[in-house]
Amino acid sequence: MNTNSNTEKLVLVTGGAGFIAVHCILQLLKAGYRVRATLRDLNRGAVVRAMLREASLEAGDRLTFIQADLSGDAHWEEAVKGCTYVLHVASPTPKLDFKHEDEMIIPAREGVLRVLRAARDAGVSRVVLTSAIGAVVxxxxxxxAPYDETFWTDTTHAPAYQKSKTLAEKAAWEFMTREGGSLELSVVNPAAVMGPVLGPDYSHSIYLVRNLLxxxxxxxxxxxxxxxxxxxVADLHLRAMVDPKARGERFIASGGESIWLVEVARILKENLGEAADKVKVKQLPNIALRIAALKDPMVKSMIPLLGIPMNLTSAKAINRLGWSPRSPQEAILAAAESLIRLNLL
Incomplete structure (x- = not known):
C-alpha cells in the first residue's frame, strides 16, 4: 500500500477499543492513514493507546477519539465528518442474561443504519461492515461442502446473537439498495477470531483457548x-476498504479448513510445553454438554452445533483481493502465547 497517498486520508473506526478494531487501527496507522475511533467512554482511549504500544506502535496525534454510541444519534455526524472511509466494527457483544432477543437485535440493526446514514450524508466513499459467519452458517x-458468501443464516433457527448479526447485515444491504446514494459497502464475515491479544479486551472466541489453558x-x-x-481479519478490512473489486461484496474470513475443538486442545498441548499442562485433550460426550446447557445460556447456544461440520471457504477473498491468511494453528498459538505473556489466564 502506498503510504504517501494515505497520509491525508482519515478513516473512522467504530467501537475503537474492541479486539478486531484495535488491530484495524494498528494496520491503518502503519499504512499511513489518520484514524478517528469512536468510543462509548472516552476514558478508554488510554487503553487503546496502551494496546497499540503493546504492538510497538506509538499513535501520537494521528489517532483521535470521539464519543459515540450505536444506540443514540449524538455525535455520529461529527464522527464521520471529513472521513474517506469508515470501518464499522462496533457491535453489541453477546449478552447472556437478555430477557428478549430484541435487546441484541435492535441495537445491532439500528446501529448499522445510523452509521450508514451518517456516512452517506458526509460523502464517505466506502463503509466496511464487520459482520460474522453467524450471518452465514x-x-x-x-x-x-464448505459454506461460501451465497449462504445466509435462517433466522428462524439461529441463537439471538447470530440472529442480530444476520438481521443487521441484511438491513445494511437493504439500506444500500434503497437509499445508499453514492456510498459503497463491503462486508467481512470472520470465523472464530484468534491471534495475538494486546490487552484485556479480546474476542469471545479466545475464551476457548483461555479456558483450555x-x-x-x-x-x-x-x-x-x-x-x-x-x-x-484487519488486513481483509483494509483490502475491502480500497479495492474496487470489493464494492458491494461480502467476504468470509477463515484461515483454512474447519477443525474439531479437541484439535484445538491438541495444538495447545503439543506446542506449548508446560504452559499447556492443564489442557485436557478429551472429547466430551454430547450428553455432558446438554446437561451443562440447562444452567448455562452460553453452553445452550452451542447445542445446535453438536457434531455439525462447519467448514467455510475464503476462496473469494483470496482470489479476488489477494488475501493470504495464516493457518488456524498459527492463529490459535498466537492467541495462547499472548495470553500467557500478558498474564491474562
Missing amino acids: YGHPKQT SGKMPGCPKINACFVDVRD
Whole structure:
C-alpha cells in the first residue's frame, strides 16, 4: 500500500477499543492513514493507546477519539465528518442474561443504519461492515461442502446473537439498495477470531483457548469451527476498504479448513510445553454438554452445533483481493502465547 497517498486520508473506526478494531487501527496507522475511533467512554482511549504500544506502535496525534454510541444519534455526524472511509466494527457483544432477543437485535440493526446514514450524508466513499459467519452458517441442512458468501443464516433457527448479526447485515444491504446514494459497502464475515491479544479486551472466541489453558474445561464438546487470525481479519478490512473489486461484496474470513475443538486442545498441548499442562485433550460426550446447557445460556447456544461440520471457504477473498491468511494453528498459538505473556489466564 502506498503510504504517501494515505497520509491525508482519515478513516473512522467504530467501537475503537474492541479486539478486531484495535488491530484495524494498528494496520491503518502503519499504512499511513489518520484514524478517528469512536468510543462509548472516552476514558478508554488510554487503553487503546496502551494496546497499540503493546504492538510497538506509538499513535501520537494521528489517532483521535470521539464519543459515540450505536444506540443514540449524538455525535455520529461529527464522527464521520471529513472521513474517506469508515470501518464499522462496533457491535453489541453477546449478552447472556437478555430477557428478549430484541435487546441484541435492535441495537445491532439500528446501529448499522445510523452509521450508514451518517456516512452517506458526509460523502464517505466506502463503509466496511464487520459482520460474522453467524450471518452465514445457521439453520441449514447438514452439509459437508464448505459454506461460501451465497449462504445466509435462517433466522428462524439461529441463537439471538447470530440472529442480530444476520438481521443487521441484511438491513445494511437493504439500506444500500434503497437509499445508499453514492456510498459503497463491503462486508467481512470472520470465523472464530484468534491471534495475538494486546490487552484485556479480546474476542469471545479466545475464551476457548483461555479456558483450555487454565484447566476450566474438563474436555472438548464435539463442535467444529473455522478459525482466523485477527491480523488477517484487519488486513481483509483494509483490502475491502480500497479495492474496487470489493464494492458491494461480502467476504468470509477463515484461515483454512474447519477443525474439531479437541484439535484445538491438541495444538495447545503439543506446542506449548508446560504452559499447556492443564489442557485436557478429551472429547466430551454430547450428553455432558446438554446437561451443562440447562444452567448455562452460553453452553445452550452451542447445542445446535453438536457434531455439525462447519467448514467455510475464503476462496473469494483470496482470489479476488489477494488475501493470504495464516493457518488456524498459527492463529490459535498466537492467541495462547499472548495470553500467557500478558498474564491474562
